[in-house]
Amino acid sequence: MLSLNKVHHIAIICSDYVKSKNFYTQILGLTIIQEVYREERQSYKLDLALNGTYIIELFSFPNPPKRPSRPESSGLRHLAFEVSDIEQTRAFLLQSNIAAEIIRKDKYTAKQFFFIADPDDLPIEFYEK
Known part of the structure; x- marks a missing residue:
C-alpha cells in the first residue's frame, strides 16, 4: 500500500x-x-x-481550451477551502463583487458551505470549520 x-x-x-x-x-x-x-x-x-x-x-x-464546469462531468470537481466564519466569508466575497451561492447545510455533516467561481468558472467551495 x-x-x-x-x-x-x-x-x-x-x-x-x-x-x-x-x-x-x-x-x-x-x-x-x-x-x-x-x-x-x-x-x-x-x-x-x-x-x-x-x-x-x-x-x-x-x-488554453475551456474546460466545462457545468453540467458536472468526470474529473476533478472543485477546490474547497475551510473557513471559520462562513457568513463573514460570503459577505466579504459579495462586497468584492464575487457572485456567491446561498449558504447551504451539508445533510451528512451539518456543516454550512457555499460555492463561488474563479475567473475561469472553476467551482470553489467554502466549507465551515
Missing part, C-alpha cells in the same frame, strides 16, 4: 493570468512564493501558499 503524506499542490490553468493572479492573491488572500515566466512555453507559473503552506500552481498558456 502507498504511504502518502499530504496533498502537495493543485495545478490550475487560467485563461487570463492577470485576472486570475489578482483573484487568488487579492480576493482569496493566497501569498506568492515564486513567479516565473517560462519563455519557451509562453507561460507564467505562479506558486501560491495558504498560511505559509504551498498549495496552488497557477499556470497561463496561450489560448
Whole structure:
C-alpha cells in the first residue's frame, strides 16, 4: 500500500493570468512564493501558499481550451477551502463583487458551505470549520 503524506499542490490553468493572479492573491488572500515566466512555453507559473503552506500552481498558456464546469462531468470537481466564519466569508466575497451561492447545510455533516467561481468558472467551495 502507498504511504502518502499530504496533498502537495493543485495545478490550475487560467485563461487570463492577470485576472486570475489578482483573484487568488487579492480576493482569496493566497501569498506568492515564486513567479516565473517560462519563455519557451509562453507561460507564467505562479506558486501560491495558504498560511505559509504551498498549495496552488497557477499556470497561463496561450489560448488554453475551456474546460466545462457545468453540467458536472468526470474529473476533478472543485477546490474547497475551510473557513471559520462562513457568513463573514460570503459577505466579504459579495462586497468584492464575487457572485456567491446561498449558504447551504451539508445533510451528512451539518456543516454550512457555499460555492463561488474563479475567473475561469472553476467551482470553489467554502466549507465551515
